[in-house]
Amino acid sequence: MIRVALIGSTGYTALEVARLLLAHEEAELTVATSRADEGKPLSEIHPSLAGRCDIALQPFDPAAIAEQADVAMCCLPHGASAESVRDLATAGVRVIDFSADFRLSSVPLYEQWYGVTHPWPERVGNVVYGMPEFFGDEIAKADVVANPGCYPTSAIMPLAPLVRAGMIQTDDIIIDSKSGVSGAGRSPKLGTLYCETNESISAYAIASHRHGPEMQDLIHRIAGKPVDVLFTPHLTPMDRGILSTMYARPVLQDNDTVQSVTSRLMDELRKTYRDQPFIHVVDHLPATKHVVMTNHVQMTVRVSGPNDQPGRVIIVCAIDNLSKGASGAAIQNMNVMFGIDQMMGL
Structure with missing residues (x-):
């Protein structure tokens, strides 16, 4: 035990x-x-x-x-x-x-x-970053593990494989994230009181949130390429959950269409996570209700563009900020550290 x-x-x-x-x-x-x-x-x-x-x-x-x-x-x-x-x-x-x-x-x-x-x-x-999907062998031997941030988890998981594969441009990545109020912690604060957050959504820490450099740092470490990330978090009137929508430019091949780029990006994500039990690359649009109270991640890709000409890549990812974004990830890391099934207890 x-x-x-x-x-x-x-x-x-x-x-x-x-x-x-x-x-x-x-x-x-x-x-x-x-x-x-x-x-x-x-x-x-x-x-x-x-x-x-x-x-x-x-x-x-x-x-x-x-x-x-x-x-x-x-x-x-x-x-x-x-x-x-x-x-x-x-x-x-x-x-x-x-x-x-x-x-x-x-x-x-x-x-x-x-x-x-x-x-x-x-x-x-x-200190190894506590994301077993990328650092499992190091976590298994570690004396100290840095549990990932919640917002960074929702961005790193879908972005890092696509940057590593050279499928999206690295100099113009926009991350728009919305989090439940529990992400602000349990200590009372004016901005998270019920009357301040109910029936409202607000942006905060624009261009100054501490998770921005964590996203850049870890995507660089995983993908081996520096990235330029513009991150804006939002507070939403729900207890828990994060929905991140990311925008990037695709790296195009000859005769690419919206459909071909979409298929290639989805295939890369599916290949990356095919053996990872908590990560699900889905065809539908993820929502926080799909993952709340679980350690699971849902992500998908869409590509925009007029006349079937690819313009922007849009990536949507949903996690539970208190589970895969914090405590569930810690239990998963503990399981890996002690050589047991990473899904145990989750």
């Missing part, structure tokens, strides 16, 4: 980890920590766990956690997580980090976008 520690237990991602572990046949939650709520049962923080997961919240003590857990799910905020990850890894606990502290490939890039000095800089660029 894989013993799991939950570090920082009060947020939505922590609740989702606990919920998923209750159904996991080969893993169990043995430790949960919280600096603010030490001593309280986890079910007092998350009432939906009452009678199912009532373990008491402990202080953060890496040595004690190492005696009780094989892997830690670190759900602490960006900038605060890296030090705890370092201490846990040093104590011999394998770690899946939910923050962005180890996702990017360089310290200057991280410090530019997150505005803090990294406490474990020698590991930046040396």
Whole structure:
């Protein structure tokens, strides 16, 4: 049985980890920590766990956690997580980090976008990105895994294979994403109050969202080609889910038509993900309802153009931001790390 520690237990991602572990046949939650709520049962923080997961919240003590857990799910905020990850890894606990502290490939890039000095800089660029579809062999051996961002997952999954195959131009990629309110976290904020978000949709962090450089960095690492991404996120009045619509220019061949380009792009995605159980290249237009409460991804391609002349490639991808965009991906990564079926518990 894989013993799991939950570090920082009060947020939505922590609740989702606990919920998923209750159904996991080969893993169990043995430790949960919280600096603010030490001593309280986890079910007092998350009432939906009452009678199912009532373990008491402990202080953060890496040595004690190492005696009780094989892997830690670190759900602490960006900038605060890296030090705890370092201490846990040093104590011999394998770690899946939910923050962005180890996702990017360089310290200057991280410090530019997150505005803090990294406490474990020698590991930046040396931590595997937690996307088993591309980095499964590295994840299996890793002591620390950087769990992917939610928006980046919805963009990287469809874009990286097409960039790698040279099928879309890399200098003009537009990503328009819409997310449920849970993506903003559980802490109260004016912009995510019910009266602010209900019956409304709004753009935010235009040309300044921290997930933009993560998308560029990871597509480059996977595809081996730099890309120029323009990313705009939107907040939508739903609990969970992300729908990303991406626009790019196709790389054309002689006598290409809208149909031929569409078929070629869809075939490339199907070839890339034919052995990946969570990724589905579909003919219909994906919607968040199709993937909510699951670790599954749906994506498809359309091509626009007058008189059957290809103009723009339009890619649509749907994920659940709390599952494949966070906690489900972490469970999938844990399964790969410990050599069991990656679908277990999912």
